Amino acid sequence: MHEQTIAELKRGLSSGAFSSEELTRHYLERIERLDDTYKSYITVTKEAALAQARAADAARAGGDAAPLCGIPIAHKDIFCTRGVRTSCGSKMLDNFVPPYSATAVEKLEQAGCVMLGKTNMDEFAMGSSNENSYYGEVKNPWHIDSVPGGSSGGSAACVAAQLAAAATGTDTGGSIRQPASHCGITGIKPTYGRVSRWGMVAFASSLDQGGVLARNAEDAALVLQQMAGFDNRDSTSIDRPVEDYCQNLHAGIEGTVVGVPGEYFGEGLDSAVGAAVEAAIEQFEALGARIKAIHLPHTRLAVPAYYIIAPAECSANLSRFDGVRYGYRCSDPQDLDDLYKRSRGEGFGEEVKRRILVGTYALSAGYYDAYYSQAQKVRRLIKQDFVDAFSDVDVIAGPVAPSPAFRFGAKSRDPVAMYLEDIYTVPVSLAGLPGLSLPCGLAAGKPVGLQLIGNYFDEARLLNMAHRFQQATDHHRQRAAGID
Amino acid sequence: MITLAPRQGPVPGDWASPTHAETDVDRTDIEKLAELARIEITGATIDQVADSISDVLQLVEQLKSVDTEGVEPLAHPLDAVQRLRADSVTETDQREAFQALAPAAEAGLFLVPKVIE
Numbered sequence: 001m002h003e004q005t006i007a008e009l010k011r012g013l014s015s016g017a018f019s020s021e022e023l024t025r026h027y028l029e030r031i032e033r034l035d036d037t038y039k040s041y042i043t044v045t046k047e048a049a050l051a052q053a054r055a056a057d058a059a060r061a062g063g064d065a066a067p068l069c070g071i072p073i074a075h076k077d078i079f080c081t082r083g084v085r086t087s088c089g090s091k092m093l094d095n096f097v098p099p100y101s102a103t104a105v106e107k108l109e110q111a112g113c114v115m116l117g118k119t120n121m122d123e124f125a126m127g128s129s130n131e132n133s134y135y136g137e138v139k140n141p142w143h144i145d146s147v148p149g150g151s152s153g154g155s156a157a158c159v160a161a162q163l164a165a166a167a168t169g170t171d172t173g174g175s176i177r178q179p180a181s182h183c184g185i186t187g188i189k190p191t192y193g194r195v196s197r198w199g200m201v202a203f204a205s206s207l208d209q210g211g212v213l214a215r216n217a218e219d220a221a222l223v224l225q226q227m228a229g230f231d232n233r234d235s236t237s238i239d240r241p242v243e244d245y246c247q248n249l250h251a252g253i254e255g256t257v258v259g260v261p262g263e264y265f266g267e268g269l270d271s272a273v274g275a276a277v278e279a280a281i282e283q284f285e286a287l288g289a290r291i292k293a294i295h296l297p298h299t300r301l302a303v304p305a306y307y308i309i310a311p312a313e314c315s316a317n318l319s320r321f322d323g324v325r326y327g328y329r330c331s332d333p334q335d336l337d338d339l340y341k342r343s344r345g346e347g348f349g350e351e352v353k354r355r356i357l358v359g360t361y362a363l364s365a366g367y368y369d370a371y372y373s374q375a376q377k378v379r380r381l382i383k384q385d386f387v388d389a390f391s392d393v394d395v396i397a398g399p400v401a402p403s404p405a406f407r408f409g410a411k412s413r414d415p416v417a418m419y420l421e422d423i424y425t426v427p428v429s430l431a432g433l434p435g436l437s438l439p440c441g442l443a444a445g446k447p448v449g450l451q452l453i454g455n456y457f458d459e460a461r462l463l464n465m466a467h468r469f470q471q472a473t474d475h476h477r478q479r480a481a482g483i484d
Numbered sequence: 485m486i487t488l489a490p491r492q493g494p495v496p497g498d499w500a501s502p503t504h505a506e507t508d509v510d511r512t513d514i515e516k517l518a519e520l521a522r523i524e525i526t527g528a529t530i531d532q533v534a535d536s537i538s539d540v541l542q543l544v545e546q547l548k549s550v551d552t553e554g555v556e557p558l559a560h561p562l563d564a565v566q567r568l569r570a571d572s573v574t575e576t577d578q579r580e581a582f583q584a585l586a587p588a589a590e591a592g593l594f595l596v597p598k599v600i601e
Contacts (some may be wrong), residue, residue, distance in 0.1 A: 056487050099581040179491030192561045206560060235566055304544040315521060322522075323595050329587035335597050337522070353523055354533065357514070358540050374547050376557030381550070383558060432561020439492040456562065 001026050002162040006071055006219040009165060013060065013070050020060075020070025021146040024053035024114050025278050031116065031163050038139045040148075040158035042077050043085055044117035052114040059112070069112030070227060074164040076155050077118040078125055079105050080199040081212070086199045089121040089133040089151075092321050092328045092347035102199025103211050103231045104168060111226035116164050122155030123349045124318065125175055125203045125440050127151050128421040132351045142184060142446055142480040146405040149179030155213045156183040161483055166214040167225050170200060173306055174400075174425025175318045175327050177437035180213050181400035181449025184439045184478060186266050186466060187213040188220050193238035195224075196231035204313035205236070207306075216476045217438065217466035221245035224459065241461040249430035249467040254288030256465065259393030263299035264424050270403040272443035277399045280450040280469070284397065287468055293394055296385040301378050302427035303419055308362050308375035309388045309430070314352075314460035315359030321347065354415065383431040386453075395465060399424050400437045404446035436462040439475040447478075507541035509534050 004012065013017055028046055035041055049072065056070035080086050080098040087093045101109070109115070122132040128137040130153030140148040141161040148157040151171030156179035159167050169176040171189035180187025188211050196208035202208060210227065214220040225245050231237045260281060265274055285291050311392055323329040323343025330346050333339035348356070362371040389396060401421055411418040428435040433453055440450040450469075454462045470476050502543055509517075514534045518525045579592065588595035 061486060096585065099578060099585075141547065193564070222505075224569050232569070236564065238562065238564065239567075257499070299549060301547065304547050307540060308544050308547065319522075323587060324596055325582070326585035326587075336599050339597055340522040341524040344522055345526070348523070353525070354540070356521050356523060357517045357525075357533070357537055360517050361509075361537070361541070362544075364517075364520065370548060371544065374552060374556055375544075376559060377552035377555040378547055378550055380555050380558035381552070383561060414539075415536050416543050419540075419543065430561070 002030055003308060005215050006068070006165050006222050007265070009071055014065065019051040020056040020114060021050065021483055023070065024049050024072050027116055027164065034161060035163060037109060037144070038157050038161050038257060039136050039161070040120055040138050040154040040161065040163060041074065041117045042087055042089070042120050042135050042154070045312050048084070049114050049116050056114060057110050066110065066112030068108070068222065069483055071112065071165050072114045072116050072221070073108065074116050074155060074158050074167040075105055076121055076152050076169050078121060078166065078201045079168060080201070081105055081115070084118065086118065086201070087134070088125070089135065090124040090348065091134045093201075094134065094328065094329055095190070097408060098199075100199060103121055103196035103233060105199065107229070108168070108223070108226055117338050119152070119158055119377065122151035122153065122202065123352050124314070125151040125170055125208075126171055126314070126351050126355055128174065128178060129406075129411065130154065130420050130464050131408065132349055133423035134349060140183060140405050141483055143223060143405060145407050146299070146446065147182065149401070149405060149416060151175040151179075151183035152213060153179045156180055156185060156187070159183070159185050159213050159215065160480060166212060166219055168210060168227070169213050170208055170210050171429065172209075172310060173429050174422040176211045176213060177400050177425050177435050177449065177451060178421060180437040182405040182447060184447030184480070185213055186216050186436070186438045186476060187211065187219050187463065188223065188224060188436045188459065189429075189434060190459050191238070191434045193236050194228050194457070194459065196229070196234045196237050196432070198231055198233040202317040204310040205317060207219045207310060207312060216470050217436075217463050219248070221249060221463045221467070227380050240457065243457075245463050248460055248464050251464055252288065253284070253465055253468050254360050256289045256395065257393045258284055258289045258291050259294035259389050259396045260291060261294050261296045261299070261396060263296050264398035268402045268420070268423065269399060270443060273399055273401070273403060273448050276443060276448040277450050283469060284465070287472060294389045294393060294396070296389060296427065298378065298381045298385050299423075299427055302382055302430055304374040304376040305382065306422070306426045306430060307358070307419055308371050309379065311355040311359035312362045312372050315356045315363065318348075318352070318356055323347070329483055339389055341419055345349055348470070351415070379430045382427050386427075386431045386433060390455045394455075395458070395461060398451050398453075400449035400451040401425070404443045404448060424451060432456070433458050434462055436466055438466045438469060439478065442478070507545050508538045509541065
């Protein structure tokens with residue numbers, strides 16, 4: 001059953017081939033047997049999942065099956081879940097049990113999904129390798145000595161190891177697309193404002209966006225359909241109808257103009273990754289798309305701009321963790337100042353503290369204009385590159401990451417090397433555009449992802465392009481050795 | 485066959501800047517930042533933190549040389565403005581549920597060490 005896609009599971013459930021309770025038990029048994037190796041889950045919600053599954057079966061028996069009735073999924077541990085610990089991968093929130101659920105979680109619950117548990121992640125979504133989790137690093141199912149990518153590494157690994165049918169994730173600078181790429185699955189980060197951020201622990205509010213990691217584009221479409229939409233409780237949510245992502249999945253892509261930015265194929269790109277991505281672009285040509293070389297001239301400024309804007313927003317957002325109202329508190333504080341400093345010093349990990357300090361620096365008097373204001377201006381230049389490009393092309397294609405998954409420890413002592421993992425994903429985040437990662441081959445036995453970048457709210461086109469590609473190829477059906 | 489535009493992508497070597505010294509932060513700077521951010525940085529790690537933050541500042545240094553004359557800062561990717569709503573109560577009282585999460589609370593109050601002598 002775990003080998004089936006959501007589309008197949010929906011058929012199996014509705015024909016009565018198996019019940020949601022049987023399916024959920026099957027997944028829970030796999031998690032129990034296999035996840036000691038991968039560490040993709042922080043919390044498994046066994047009893048609640050079985051109760052949800054039985055409720056789904058009852059609803060179906062009563063003729064009231066919601067679109068994803070009885071489908072077992074996992075949530076990144078950044079989404080608040082009522083009554084279930086939401087740690088955000090941090091010691092700071094190790095004891096945090098939210099009294100409410102995120103809008104995205106609520107919507108998927110209403111769509112009938114069963115929650116298997118909460119997935120591992122880099123602390124507060126800051127990282128590209130999952131090595132920054134308080135709960136230990138997630139292993140890449142393809143290569144146990146390599147990172148799964150980050151920050152949604154647990155979500156990516158659990159889908160790749162078939163320990164959930166799909167998982168939610170969040171993407172601030174690449175945190176859905178890069179782990180999807182490294183784990184050989186399909187991941188979509190929608191347009192900024194498409195999925196509600198309400199109840200999603202904030203890192204950099206002008207960039208954070210929820211999305212989906214799944215086996216293929218069709219499954220991503222099925223889940224995103226239920227997750228997306230306007231939410232009055234999120235002041236940056238966009239009030240605009242959600243397209244029907246499944247309706248046009250099968251449509252032909254003849255005549256679609258695919259832009260290929262030269263800047264994404266520079267010297268930093270691993271040659272085997274480049275070859276797989278170029279072959280994938282040729283496949284789109286074979287499917288009838290027209291390929292056009294384009295330029296995104298400010299690409300090299302994206303990582304520097306991101307590492308001002310994201311830390312600045314993080315330093316403001318994370319000021320709420322003060323050891324007073326919830327979260328970790330140091331023992332035996334001498335005075336209020338000591339309580340703040342030690343609670344934060346002991347509760348946050350190394351990378352989170354580094355970003356808070358960088359953000360504090362960038363926002364401090366005398367530096368604000370030189371750093372923060374300048375970064376926001378460069379952000380507009382980067383957005384304008386894309387706006388100009390989309391006057392000539394329908395979609396942009398390139399690599400997700402410069403190289404395949406690296407070994408544990410390879411970059412953890414060098415933050416700047418780690419930040420450069422995101423050179424091809426960060427520009428898309430700064431512009432607020434939708435991006436999709438789909439498997440397009442292997443490099444040294446490790447998965448390679450192709451990134452498709454769409455115009456604003458063009459998620460349906462990205463999913464359609466990816467689905468057509470997956471109808472013609474079988475890269476997305478490849479599984480890691482040892483995943484039975 | 486795809487013909488790509490001339491290669492001008494990001495090259496790791498591009499980030500190296502000759503003006504490293506300008507962006508170096510030292511122990512005193514870190515102590516000041518840690519004070520502003522209310523984060524304890526222990527003495528043993530402070531040099532390491534200073535080094536890694538100097539590296540990050542070196543990375544972002546190249547922003548300074550970009551000509552942004554006449555460019556408006558971008559705060560929201562879709563240039564959306566904050567929505568307004570009627571000033572009415574939409575939340576129910578959940579004080580007990582929220583205070584149950586606190587490290588120390590009593591009689592509806594969050595407890596902290598004595599602030600005023």
